[in-house]
Amino acid sequence: MKRILLFCFYFSFVCCCFSQIILGKIQTETGNMISNVNVYLDGTKISTVSTYDGSFQLDVQGQKSGNLIFQKDNYETSIFPLNQAIGKSVKVIINPVKGIEEVVIIPYTDKAYKDFINYFLDKFLGFDREGVAIKNQRTLKFSYDKKNQFLKVKAPQTLIIENKNLGYTLQYNLISFEADFKKKTTTYLGTSFFKENNSKKNTILNRMNAYKGSLMHFLRSLYNNELENEGFIVNHARRIKNPSYPTEAELQKLLNHFEIVKAQRISNVPWTDELEAISQKKSRNPEFVMAILKTKMKESDFTKRKDGRLLLNFEDLLMVNYQKYFYEIKKGEFVKATTFSTQSSIVHPEALEFEVFPEGNTSEPDLLILEEHFSNQNVSKMLPLDYQIGD
Secondary structure, three states, X not given: OEOOOOOOOOEEEEEEOOOOEEEEEEEOOOOOEOOOOEEEEOOEOOEEEOOOOOEEEEEOOOOOOOEEEXXXXXXXXXXXXXXXXXXXXXXXXXXXXXXXXXXXXOOOOHHHHHHHHHHHHHHHOOOOOOOEEEOOHXXXXXXXXXXXXXXXXXXXXOEEEXXXXXXXXXXXXXXXXXXXXXXXXXXXXXXXXXXXXXXXXXXXXXXXXXXOOOHHHHHHHHHOOOOOOOOEEEEEEEEEXXXXXXXXXXXXXXXXXXXXXXXXOOOOOOOOHHHHHHHHHHHHOOOEEEEEEEOOOXXXXXXXXXXXXXXXXXXXXXXXXXXXXXXXXXXXXXEEOOOOEEEEEEEEEOOOOEEEOOOOOEOOHHHEEEEEOHHHOOHHHOOOOOOOOOO
């Protein structure tokens, strides 16, 4: 499963100015102006850099939602909702980081580093090492808690990621990356902006195939009330206890056996047929199974519209199935395949309400838990929020 989280620091408004242009100055608490600060709309190609006197001017190009990011290496990152900054002149306060946490692998070995860097790259970037690469990979810092089987990765500098497949260079501010090997979960948090490198036909094709069936595609289709037309089927799901999984009493028998073995420090404690049967039930069956309570839900079953806004309002799980048709190039034209494969995802809201924006993001992304296909959409498949099919 995957989460995305945004952190807010100090930000103050000064006065109203223009409708689509955001003007401002960036300084420290002591009043020192800061140059070369990256100012961008998270997840887009909309960006600028502050000048020698800390001033900046950003045209948000009609965007009405998202988050403004103010980022410079070795400084705190400031994040603020765009809709509260449009048409205003702002003063942004960011301060130098007092000390970058020194993080090393514990225990350190060459093999451990190779294992952890490969795990990180697999989860964060995907498996294509030639098509997608971090140009400053050596800046990454690793920490491993062997007892709790918990891995943390930090990036003191902005990661420069070259995605040859999609034709972008991505500047990614990695806030945190955590892997809990006991719970088998991985989460990473960050902000990003894109620079377009090329728009060749193969690149456009790759973008189209990355977009179709993505979380962005799903949320945009939901906002426009076009889920069925776009190939999405949403079911009401709930996890229930698997009747084939051992009961609490059976699990306690297993636990009692192993505690006796551990306490007496002997391995010849009788292993009965009953214990073997319980052990087999545990290893062969998941503890919970997915129950489908309603199929082909309508948008109104799990959303509501209020004052022109779309709110995701649902307590259980949404199973999102998508009929994926891949595109290919034939005789210089983009052609959709005649056959499809079905992709399945689980969406689990952890807040009472989310606002869904037309760009394909939500107001509380850190509280929207994703599983299966949606959770596997790593950085290699990321598209800017201002992407349109065919770009």
